[in-house]
Amino acid sequence: MQRQAVGDVIDGFTLTAPLKAGGMATLWLAAHPEHHGPLVLKIPFLDPGGDVSAILGYEAEELIHRRLSGPHVPRFIAAGDLATTPYLAMGYVRGDSLGSRVRAAPLPAAEVARIGLAIATALADLHRQGVVHLDLKPENVILDGDTAVLLDFGLARHALLPDLLGEESALPMGTAAYMAPEQVLGERSDPASDIFALGCILYQLAGGEEPFGRPRTVPGMKRRLYHAPKPLRLLAPDIPAWLEEIVARCLEVDRGRRYADAAKVAFDLRHPEQVTVGKRGPVSRRGLPRRLLDLFQKRDEREMTGTPTQARRQAGPALILCAVDLDAAQGDLAAAILAETGRLVAARADSWLACVSVLRTELIGETRSVDAQGRSLYIGRLVALKDWARPLGLPEERISYHVLEAVSAGEAILRYAEHNEIDHIVIGARASSALRRHLGSVSSKVVAEARCSVSVVRVRSGGEP
Structure with missing residues (x-):
């Protein structure tokens, strides 16, 4: 990632002076013609071949900070695109x-x-x-x-x-x-x-x-x-x-x-x-x-947060996990999964969607973390996941995106669903083959072991779900 300098302009934010840098990001004083007062831009260190925890931390901070308000947190202004320059823009906090x-x-x-x-x-x-x-x-x-x-x-x-x-x-x-x-x-x-x-x-x-x-x-x-x-x-x-x-x-x-x-x-x-x-x-x-x-x-987390337990008993699932295979060869299947997901999230206005894709890691040997051009495979998959979900038109507070790294895609999806108390999983099933019947498929594993309901989306040979 290119290092920034005083005078650089990022999405209309002009960097005016560096602040003390942390171990995970650089901090800059910044100005923007549409926002009053001094601002701070936090630009994370996202090395293409580095630990994905830095990306996860940036994603988590963006998701959470934009939902916070009041005098005890910095005012959230904007967030940058992972595909170009990721950053968090916030109000400057005066004090010691x-x-x-x-x-x-x-x-x-x-x-x-x-x-x-x-x-x-x-x-x-x-x-x-x-x-x-x-x-x-x-x-x-x-x-x-x-x-x-x-x-x-x-x-x-x-x-x-x-x-x-x-x-x-x-x-x-x-x-x-x-x-x-x-x-x-x-x-x-x-x-x-x-x-x-x-x-x-x-x-x-x-x-x-x-x-x-x-x-x-x-x-x-x-x-x-x-x-x-x-x-x-x-x-x-x-x-x-x-x-x-x-x-x-x-x-x-x-x-x-x-x-x-x-x-x-x-x-x-x-x-x-x-x-x-x-x-x-x-x-x-x-x-x-x-x-x-x-x-x-x-x-009990519901007691802790004050969320009524009966809120999850309305018609339709509240928390939906959509497992997306972004392989280019699976275009028809990805479109069919999108359609089924759109139907489910439209069933209730307070539902929330987690779009999940799995990057396979190697059980033996080194796992590749960058593509031929030196770009992070993790960030590329995350950007592609957001592009796939864009037609759903969901507001930011109802959708999040997650790339999981695992040897077994089925295990990763199941673990994620249990950890986050998911109500319903949408997953695609590829065309059958002798090898897949012998080894088992990701979708069959999820159906067999999930602790919630599952929709399996298939595509006929003619391309229709």
Whole structure:
């Protein structure tokens, strides 16, 4: 991808000055004649032969950020096309990075409480919009007076959207120093994970160090499941007991004892006189099995997000997965799948469509990641998937696009459908052959093993479905 320079114009956005770059993207101050005030362009590093997690992070951030609003997130302006120059354009956020403030820690208790209240208020607003941040850390918080603005939604999870990153990997995702225990175990759905991260930040602000250090290995991250951090009072002898109690409740491994709602954290920080201070000792080894068992018990996501369970009982499926074979030789079949998909999404106005295509990987040997011209096969497939779905005319909030990399297309589709609680799958079936009858087909595997209803689309020899 071509490197940008001051004065470059991308879709009408003029780059005016570079900002501090991150590990996954470059940041630019920008201007646009149709948008008032300074803007920021975030341009991801998408190496054609690199890890697809960067592309997934960009796609996830675009899907989620465009759905967010309010004073605690940057204003979303636009997103670039993956086929040309991908970018996210957003409003410039004035204020100070919490990353610079944390370097001055330990801070006075009153300042720690003020910052904590600002972040808890921002988290409560984010969670009300159905989003868990999952990478809350000082560098992703801007403080403008008593208002906190949260940045970078590349690892976030939206309750009503597929979990792109969670589908790609079960390894822990986030920043090790602030990651919740359930995130270490691969769970990415609970707002309480952000509250744990907030507790880590408050501990660091008050005590001057991270509660669990900065482990670089998964076993090191898992230590927080059974090793409590040193008591905050040892690092900050003058900390009020009520503030120490709030931090400790944020850092509970057992989510039944942790704060379940960021708004309650904010309330306690506003009303310290109402905080009940309990006795806290070292972690009991006798209680470890019970604590681990509680940690593995997954909460009902509908209860978490407030989505009524009866909303999924209307006529027609709510969540539809369309598995698309983009092989050029399958043009008639792709058109027939499009027609069947259009019929299903028209059945109810609140349905949502996931368009999925599978890039086959090699079980033995190296898997090719670029084409003959050096272009990313993954991005090319993603662009082709969007082109295929364009005739459906669905608004952006009702459709998403996913390229899965797998040895077995059938296994990838089934795993995706189960992970995202899909109601109905649309899949094509190629013409029969002796070899396919012997080895089995992707569609037959999906029909046999799917935990939801499936429509199989076939095309007769004359090209009619």
